Amino acid sequence: MPNMSLTKVPMPQQEPDVRNKNFEEVATGYTAEMAIEEATRCLNCKHKPCVTGCPVNVPIPDFIEHVAAGEFEKAYEVITSENALPAICGRVCPQENQCEGKCVRGIKGEAVSIGRLERFVADYHMANGLKKNPDIEKNGIKVAVVGSGPAGITCAGELAKKGYDVTIFEALHKAGGVLSYGIPEFRLPKSLVAKELENVTDLGVDLETNVVVGRSITVDDLFEKGYQAVFLGTGAGLPNFLRIPGENLLGVYSANEFLTRVNLMKGYKKGEVPTPVKVGKKVAVVGAGNVAMDAARTAKRLGAEEVYIIY
Amino acid sequence: MYKIVKKEVLNQAVILMDVEAPYVSARCEAGQFVIVRLGEDGERIPLTIADFDREKNTVTIVFQTVGYSTKQMGKLEVGDGFDDFVGPLGKPAPFEKWDRVVGIAGGVGAAPLYPQLKKLSEQGVRCDVIIGGRSAEFVILAEKFKEFCENVYIMTDDGSLGEKGFGVDKLKELVANGEKYDHAIAIGPLIMMKFVVLATKEMNLPTAVSLNPIMIDGTGMCGGCRVTVGGETKFACVDGPDFDGFLVDFDECMKRQTFFKEEEHECMMKMGE
Ligand SMILES: Cc1cc2nc3c(=O)[nH]c(=O)nc-3n(C[C@H](O)[C@H](O)[C@H](O)COP(=O)(O)OP(=O)(O)OC[C@H]3O[C@@H](n4cnc5c(N)ncnc54)[C@H](O)[C@@H]3O)c2cc1C
Ligand SMILES: Cc1cc2nc3c(=O)[nH]c(=O)nc-3n(C[C@H](O)[C@H](O)[C@H](O)COP(=O)(O)OP(=O)(O)OC[C@H]3O[C@@H](n4cnc5c(N)ncnc54)[C@H](O)[C@@H]3O)c2cc1C
Ligand code: SF4
Ligand code: FES
Numbered sequence: 001m002p003n004m005s006l007t008k009v010p011m012p013q014q015e016p017d018v019r020n021k022n023f024e025e026v027a028t029g030y031t032a033e034m035a036i037e038e039a040t041r042c043l044n045c046k047h048k049p050c051v052t053g054c055p056v057n058v059p060i061p062d063f064i065e066h067v068a069a070g071e072f073e074k075a076y077e078v079i080t081s082e083n084a085l086p087a088i089c090g091r092v093c094p095q096e097n098q099c100e101g102k103c104v105r106g107i108k109g110e111a112v113s114i115g116r117l118e119r120f121v122a123d124y125h126m127a128n129g130l131k132k133n134p135d136i137e138k139n140g141i142k143v144a145v146v147g148s149g150p151a152g153i154t155c156a157g158e159l160a161k162k163g164y165d166v167t168i169f170e171a172l173h174k175a176g177g178v179l180s181y182g183i184p185e186f187r188l189p190k191s192l193v194a195k196e197l198e199n200v201t202d203l204g205v206d207l208e209t210n211v212v213v214g215r216s217i218t219v220d221d222l223f224e225k226g227y228q229a230v231f232l233g234t235g236a237g238l239p240n241f242l243r244i245p246g247e248n249l250l251g252v253y254s255a256n257e258f259l260t261r262v263n264l265m266k267g268y269k270k271g272e273v274p275t276p277v278k279v280g281k282k283v284a285v286v287g288a289g290n291v292a293m294d295a296a297r298t299a300k301r302l303g304a305e306e307v308y309i310i311y
Numbered sequence: 312m313y314k315i316v317k318k319e320v321l322n323q324a325v326i327l328m329d330v331e332a333p334y335v336s337a338r339c340e341a342g343q344f345v346i347v348r349l350g351e352d353g354e355r356i357p358l359t360i361a362d363f364d365r366e367k368n369t370v371t372i373v374f375q376t377v378g379y380s381t382k383q384m385g386k387l388e389v390g391d392g393f394d395d396f397v398g399p400l401g402k403p404a405p406f407e408k409w410d411r412v413v414g415i416a417g418g419v420g421a422a423p424l425y426p427q428l429k430k431l432s433e434q435g436v437r438c439d440v441i442i443g444g445r446s447a448e449f450v451i452l453a454e455k456f457k458e459f460c461e462n463v464y465i466m467t468d469d470g471s472l473g474e475k476g477f478g479v480d481k482l483k484e485l486v487a488n489g490e491k492y493d494h495a496i497a498i499g500p501l502i503m504m505k506f507v508v509l510a511t512k513e514m515n516l517p518t519a520v521s522l523n524p525i526m527i528d529g530t531g532m533c534g535g536c537r538v539t540v541g542g543e544t545k546f547a548c549v550d551g552p553d554f555d556g557f558l559v560d561f562d563e564c565m566k567r568q569t570f571f572k573e574e575e576h577e578c579m580m581k582m583g584e
Contacts, residue, residue, distance in 0.1 A: 173348055173355070173397070210397035212397060212398070212530060215399055216335065216399070217337075217338070238532070248539060248563055248567065250570050254534040256534060257535040260533050261527065265354070265527065269352075271577075272352070278570065
């Protein structure tokens with residue numbers, strides 16, 4: 001008999017007045033008991049509407065069934081059959097518009113908390129699971145992946161599993177793309193990003209940082225060096241300014257600059273790292289998406305007294 | 312690690328290093344730059360490529376120890392290395408078919424100017440250079456310029472080497488005396504480039520300048536390096552760093568350069584320099 005509670009098992013989190021002063025993760029994650037309880041809300045629908053909402057087709061009810069049975073490692077295997085980055089997706093995917101947006105439980109009450117369950121399973125595996133390196137039969141074909149954001153990492157991982165010899169080329173000194181330079185520590189701890197990345201390099205994927213494809217080496221050079229395919233996962237990291245007077249004044253940042261200083265360059269450890277970050281007393285953030293929220297929350301944590309979202 | 316294979320102290324504040332960086336040395340051109348990082352929490356420090364050797368896979372950097380990170384870098388010795396060394400970044404300097412070019416360098420600006428004039432002279436362009444420095448000690452690379460420049464003029468603020476005065480004074484004098492140039496390249500502190508451009512505008516002598524705004528990624532991703540050129544916002548790391556001096560808003564550049572003054576100072580104090 002499924003658990004007919006109309007609401008999700010609440011996510012434990014730091015109190016607002018505590019978390020607005022630190023960079024620790026806001027949501028601390030389900031315990032095994034909470035995960036099992038939430039998992040029993042799933043109706044295991046025949047038509048799996050949730051799966052149609054998932055861009056990578058994770059067999060959602062199947063993994064949730066394993067969670068309900070306490071078989072967390074099996075749940076992990078099911079998720080990772082389709083998704084290479086569950087700890088990341090469980091945290092930052094917009095589930096409300098995707099899987100959970102389609103969940104039948106959401107018609108009356110709240111959807112099953114698929115994201116939290118995915119996160120729980122991934123975290124459980126990281127803490128307790130054994131590393132298994134699958135037997136890969138190499139096919140000897142070299143592929144270059146440009147950019148180490150979620151797109152590049154996923155592509156590299158999938159190709160490596162199929163036997164390709166994959167090298168990722170990353171322009172920055174650190175892999176991860178937006179996961180490393182954009183999304184703040186309190187929403188996505190960087191140690192986690194590093195671990196998910198390790199899962200990919202463990203498959204034999206090579207990672208070369210400090211290579212700007214197009215400048216350090218060209219795509220033609222790559223083909224000449226024997227790469228038979230090149231995947232461009234360079235993201236869309238160009239900030240667009242508003243083209244209004246005064247936007248080059250001191251104290252005006254693009255979100256990318258502000259967040260890169262704080263995340264990639266670790267400006268959140270004020271006084272411990274050389275990269276400077278300046279945050280005013282009163283901050284206006286123009287925009288209202290993920291990026292704007294990250295910038296606003298970061299400004300608050302770095303000591304801004306008043307932060308306004310302007311939209 | 313990117314190994315340092317040569318270190319030379321040019322004066323009390325300026326150090327030259329040759330660093331092994333095969334990706335950079337293979338493809339770099341005059342006018343481009345690299346970003347280097349010392350270690351785990353290090354800053355990303357942009358430095359112009361002062362020279363390169365495609366056979367030895369090395370790139371020469373010449374830097375002034377002005378703050379925390381550059382002072383730390385100055386402590387490295389041959390055999391040590393940088394954790395990160397990425398490039399070539401930015402566009403190669405835009406050269407045209409000139410007959411005669413004059414370079415004007417201020418202080419450590421002689422280093423980024425060097426590969427540009429060298430390349431031009433290899434292409435058959437006649438080059439003169441005016442090197443300015445606070446005093447004798449701050450005049451760098453003069454001997455190296457002599458290898459291909461027709462005239463090397465040295466100017467110091469205190470007259471301790473060459474003539475007393477600013478580089479721009481020398482340029483005015485040369486032009487007044489009938490020297491003809493069809494292009495100028497000025498590289499040095501913003502204030503110096505601003506005054507050179509004020510003068511060359513009057514002489515109607517097109518002038519390229521190299522801008523060094525505060526950068527982070529150097530790949531066009533953050534917009535921190537934006538400058539106004541001809542009324543438009545440009546990102547110096549991908550659209551430059553060389554621009555038409557007549558179009559640059561130098562006052563804005565100078566303001567933006569000071570944004571982190573306080574924090575930089577605090578960093579020096581806290582991090583023990
Ligand atoms: C602050 C912020 C918060 C966000 N929050 C969310 C969220 O909560 N949920 C969500 O779903 N999405 C979110 N997004 C969007 C999401 O992060 C992006 O859609 C996603 O990162 C795109 O992945 P990608 O791999 O295509 O590119 P990116 O993550 O941008 O990675 C591209 C990588 O390629 C590298 N690169 C670029 N050019 C070159 C080159 N020439 N040579 C070598 N390397 C190169 C870059 O340095 C970078 O590391 C957010 C974005 C930002 C900026
Ligand atoms: C494209 C480019 C090429 C450059 N080439 C050279 C070169 O060939 N030789 C050389 O000596 N210097 C060069 N610079 C300047 C050099 O990067 C700075 O002197 C250095 O970053 C200072 O770091 P710091 O921590 O030692 O000093 P800090 O105390 O942090 O800063 C001192 C001053 O340096 C500038 N600065 C600080 N951080 C940066 C940064 N991330 N990017 C740019 N400027 C910064 C600011 O004006 C600041 O006030 C170049 C800069 C750019 C953008
Ligand atoms: S739609 Fe909701 S209830 Fe149905 S299978 Fe998917 S998660 Fe379970
Ligand atoms: S340094 Fe970030 S865009 Fe130029």
